Each structure stands twice: as structure tokens, then as C-alpha cells.
Amino acid sequence: MATVMAKIAPSMLSSDFANLASEAEKMIKFGADWLHMDIMDGAYLDCHLMVTNPLDYVEPLGKAGASGFTFHVEASKDNWQEIIEKVKAKGMRAGVALKPGTPIEEVYSLVEAENPVDMVLVMTVEPGFGGQKFMPEMMDKVRALRKKYPSLDIEVDGGLGPSTIDTAATAGANCIVAGSSVFGAPEPAQVISLLRKSVVESQQIC
Numbered sequence: 001m002a003t004v005m006a007k008i009a010p011s012m013l014s015s016d017f018a019n020l021a022s023e024a025e026k027m028i029k030f031g032a033d034w035l036h037m038d039i040m041d042g043a044y045l046d047c048h049l050m051v052t053n054p055l056d057y058v059e060p061l062g063k064a065g066a067s068g069f070t071f072h073v074e075a076s077k078d079n080w081q082e083i084i085e086k087v088k089a090k091g092m093r094a095g096v097a098l099k100p101g102t103p104i105e106e107v108y109s110l111v112e113a114e115n116p117v118d119m120v121l122v123m124t125v126e127p128g129f130g131g132q133k134f135m136p137e138m139m140d141k142v143r144a145l146r147k148k149y150p151s152l153d154i155e156v157d158g159g160l161g162p163s164t165i166d167t168a169a170t171a172g173a174n175c176i177v178a179g180s181s182v183f184g185a186p187e188p189a190q191v192i193s194l195l196r197k198s199v200v201e202s203q204q205i206c
């Protein structure tokens with residue numbers, strides 16, 4: 001599977017997520033896979049929670065129509081099992097993210113749990129803002145995950161674009177989050193298509 005997700009930043013949303021659908025519609029026009037479920041069959045809304053208390057957001061995001069709920073391993077040391085359970089009970093896929101300084105071994109127990117996460121998000125910049133430089137050294141984490149879990153969804157986020165996608169895709173990432181490279185492009189659709197092509201081609205030679 002190759003998934004290209006255009007990011008909807010929290011600052012673009014109202015506090016009650018009331019404008020979620022209209023923001024998702026914009027992404028459809030650009031050709032992203034990341035779409036609101038109520039708008040189109042097969043649409044997928046991926047939500048990455050860079051917060052200290054992810055549990056508080058399971059209910060509102062489930063209600064708003066989120067498809068995937070990704071929380072940080074650094075913020076859930078004591079309650080990740082409860083978060084996964086509640087996220088899945090709300091009909092969402094569960095993902096776990098890790099910051100650049102966090103060792104990859106910290107997510108293994110969440111992938112191997114009886115009730116496991118469906119995806120691991122390897123941050124390729126420090127969480128905080130768009131437009132940062134891709135960190136190629138994070139590809140060691142992606143390679144380790146892909147080797148250990150051949151069919152796991154592995155997402156990368158930060159600095160992804162035409163000049164970095166091949167590095168991420170050949171390492172084994174199959175879900176790509178792209179902000180500035182898509183929104184800053186004269187032809188966003190072309191960038192999305194290029195990102196997808198790189199992932200698909202890398203999967204064929206694996």
C-alpha cells in the first residue's frame with residue numbers, strides 16, 4: 001500500500017473540528033489519499049496528536065470522523081494499552097509516533113502487543129512546525145522496523161518531498177506525510193504523484 005497524506009495543521013482547524021470536512025475537501029482537489037470518510041468512500045483522515053494527554057482527544061476525534069489516531073510513545077508510557085483500546089473501540093486505526101531522539105526499540109512492545117498499533121510514525125524532524133530539513137539518519141529506524149515487521153504500515157513525517165522521498169521509500173516507509181513540498185508547489189498534484197510513484201516502485205523491488 002502507498003499512501004500520500006497532505007497535512008491539515010491544527011491551526012487550520014476550529015477548536016471543535018467543525019471545519020474538518022471543508023479542509024479535507026481541499027486535499028481531495030490536490031489528489032491526496034488523506035480524505036474525510038464522509039466525503040468519499042475509501043477516504044482516510046490521519047490525525048497525529050503531538051500532545052501530552054492523547055487520551056483526552058480520542059472521543060472528540062472519533063466523533064469528528066478521524067480514521068487514524070496517532071499518539072506519541074513519549075507521552076503514553078503508562079497508558080498506551082488503554083489508548084489503543086479506546087482508539088480502536090471508536091473505530092479508528094491506532095498509530096504510535098516517536099521523536100528523533102527516541103530509540104526505535106521503545107515502540108516494539110506496542111507493535112507486538114496482543115492489541116497492537118496498526119502503524120508506526122517515525123518523525124524525520126523535531127515535532128513543532130513545517131518546513132524543516134529531513135533527517136536521513138532516521139532511516140536506520142525505518143529499516144529496522146521494515147526488517148522486523150514486513151507488513152507494518154510505516155509512516156514518515158517531516159521534510160519529505162521530491163529530493164528526499166527516494167531515501168525514505170527505499171528504507172521501507174510506505175505512508176508519507178508532506179506539508180511544504182505539496183502546498184508550496186505550483187502543481188501540488190504532480191508532487192503527490194511523484195511521492196506515490198517512489199513508494200510503489202520501492203515496494204516492487206523489495
Ligand SMILES: O=C(CO)[C@@H](O)[C@H](O)COP(=O)(O)O
Nearest residue numbers: 127128129130131159179180
Ligand atoms: O508536524 C510536523 C512537524 O511538527 C510535520 O507534519 C510537518 O508539518 C510536515 O511539514 P513539512 O516538513 O513537510 O513541511
